[in-house]
Amino acid sequence: MYDLIVIGGGPAGMAAALEAEKNGVASILILERAEFLGGILRQCIHTGFGMHYFREELTGPEYADRFVVPVEQNPRIEVKLGAMALELRPGGETHTVIAVSKSDGLLELRAKAVVLAMGCRERPRGALNIAGTRPAGIISAGAAQKYVNMDGFLPGNEVVILGSGDIGLIMARRMTFEGAHVKMVCELMPYSSGLTRNIVQCLDDFGIPLKLSCTVVAVHGKERLEGVTIAGVDERLKPIPGTEEEVPCDLLLLSVGLIPENELTRGAGVPIDPATGGAIVNQNRETALPGIFSCGNVLHVHDLVDYVTLESQLAGAGAAEYIRRKNAGETVRAPEYVPTKAGEGVRYVVPQQAEKNEAAGVKLYFRVGGVHKNAVVRLYANGKELARKKRPRLAPGEMEHIEIAPRQLAELPEGAELTVEILE
């Protein structure tokens, strides 16, 4: 019996565990499916991590190590590596986690609280319905990153990358450094979903063209990929006939989006927000099932790990508070919640609800649906403006936030909805 089980030993899980421990939780277990802590950061060997959180530019492994060391040294945090949680059974007093591992066999574990931090996975080709053959040589950018950075193998020589998210951009440079020729990066949208600086230092620096409003419409080759057909797309993202162009290549890397990995969450009956693909949570990242928390990319896909850390600390502290109340036998009266809402120009808002008497105020994280220049982010409830801020640039690839002060939150009338919207 543990106080807290954290499922996933990546940046989210480690930050949640450490924060829970800092807030007094005495027995914590981290279940990690890989043979090492750190999750996907271990294969993200480029810099760009930590500027917000550590005020320092770190590589993925370095960022991970800042958490791995304290986790490993903390006597109140136990880690099981190579352990995969198969099932989460929510209960009133305690929750049960079923997991398997080589060394422990089948584990039936119980805890007062659970933090879900399983991360996300990449969207596959099938989701795109690209026509053509099924040769080898079409893989996700993340898979290529593992082959190249962890295993030291090159999966292709002549490369086309579909999708200009950060992983796609980063892999363009990595493949170049490893001796491949990256011919182009195609992006369906009229803008890149990656960070501007990655376009500069991963593409521009090496003369790799970024083709916007362009997609791969067909792949060719029987055994190994021999080429792709690209085409321009119109404003409805449909390929424009007559713009097709054949590009010979032996590797197509797909960087077409990430999906939160929520099988376990769904299986437990935790309500999911279709807009994020993650659980519906409150300001402590607690799901609709008391004592079950969710944070990091399994909750919603982040662009910066720094925000994953901050979010996971909220979940860790929230879990600690939940456990403290349990241990003290305090009865918790049902909190009064204000729902949050994605207004004009906003795709989703996390958390989906905020407790009215949250003393610290609440930061609402959100993503926009399109690119905006010199726009205003506005937070309002019942027609009354609560906050606004000017942003020179807003893009779907970059997570934004706006804050509501504790007093404003407490004073919201019955039935109010906190809405975030974008004004041009």
Place this chain on the structure above:
Amino acid sequence: MSQIYDVAIVGGGVVGALIARELSRFPLRAALLERGNDVAVGTTKANSGIVHAGFDAQPGTWKAKMNVRGNALMPQLCQTLHVPYGQNGSLVVAFDESERPELNRLLERGRENGVPGLRLFSREELLAMEPNVNPGAAAALYAPTGGIVSPFELCVAAAECAAANGVDFFRNFEVQALCWEGDHFIIEAPAGQLHAKAVVNAAGVHADNVARMAGDDSFSIRARRGEYVLLDSSQAGVVRNTIFQCPSPMGKGVLISPTVHGNILIGPSAEDIDEKEDLSTTAPGLAGIQKTVARTVPGYPIRDVITSFTGLRACGNRHDFVLERSAANGNLIHAACMESPGLSSSPAIAERILELVRETLGGDWTEKPGWNPGRPKPVRIRELDNDGRRAAIAKNPAYGKVVCRCETVTEGEIIDAIRAPAGARDIDGVKRRTRAGMGRCQGGFCGARVLEILARELELPREEITKFGGGSKILLRQSK
């Protein structure tokens, strides 16, 4: 060449593999020859997986006889071989009154073919069973014996059973010539030469080419492309039965069906082609499927598509299966032109071909002692209860190491698939046997791990591991 096989089967699809299994009951030397790197890589791999009830075929044809018999054999066969099968029932829907006569015609045909339990449903009965079907439908034909099966798992299981019972399996053995030596064939392939007294031609879309190698041009085959889309298991439940539209001259129309693994399958499109290797999918084909299926389930959002694929069906110019000893050489036995309902018929076809082989070879046909009709039940951690999981991991810790997160496939299951008789040699082979890589990330995460396990088990460098044999290498070179 020291030995002569009694029988060589050309083609490791579901038909060839089931024939191999049938022959393995007897004390004869048999070989299963496959041009690909694995069994189940042709028509078997990309197939709707429907076990048809048998009301569709013209009475008196091989198709009609084999389908009804195959349908009856399928449940027991799948149980013996531990292959996923479900008798979910089939429905043919008439969307307006003009299609009702077609239902009556199918009902009559079905009764003549001996299909059990056929019934006409009113609109109300149809909607009660399938609430998501077009509420404007006029009526439906219900066939309770319609089923679903995993075609490639059936083929893999049959090949594994055959191999364990002594049939030699040759992969990457592409037959290019058959030379009759008076009492046996010399079978030539780039990979080598084999001698066999009888040859069974189960070469799928290439069976007419194999026939011609022995001077038999009594039939020809065109490949008919069928494109399918497979939806994520989150879409499960939209239909329970396999739902067909009324047939047209180009095939049975677009069907929507659950699969044995809880996905939803929609397809096929149908297009006759001349190139027998064209497995590409096309944008119009996929769009057409999606549009046509809207007639069955209106307003159905085709989302969560996890993959699309193309299958080739071997359509013969005789418009029936060719199950006979060749007129050109009686030691060549055809199991050819296996268009739909080839999969449904395959268990019955294996019986029929056994009879023809007996007739050809003559002699004593006493079953050999100790023949195992099945195979060891594969461990499926995903499907076991917790006690079962505990026991499995206690016996072999590798069942505790999850490799494919989407489908919960463990290292132990992957190793089993590689080490099994006629086992997996490539990424796709592991995928067909274990489902590793078949989930919503389609191997994005576990592909690298499966590749590592294959390299280790096969004692090959990682850059030699392929997706499906030949030049389909995943990694081009070691960079560091």
Place this chain on the structure above:
Amino acid sequence: MTKEIICVACPVGCGMQAEYAEGGSIISLTGNSCNRGLAYAQAELTNPTRMFHSTMRVEGGPLVSVKSAAPVPKARLMDCARATFAVRVRGPVAIGDTLLPNVCGTGVDLIATDRTI
């Protein structure tokens, strides 16, 4: 003379406008939100540099990730990349260990960003 420069010093990616004299020295800069932007813009106009990261093989063991201890001239990035191919480093490796001193004569060391223990 003026030039548009996108700052890569941090993930914000400020779009800056630099006015500069012959030889590249900056007269005025707008659009930057911190002093690192100024430093970056000045370097872009005179001697553009970039951080370099890659991997190196530990003898008989795994790959270990590396980075340049300081930015290297942008023009030398591919040279640095090639330099990581042939070398085998002796393990075990700790974060911060110097694995390739003075890479390609740039005066910058390649240091480990991960550990093998």
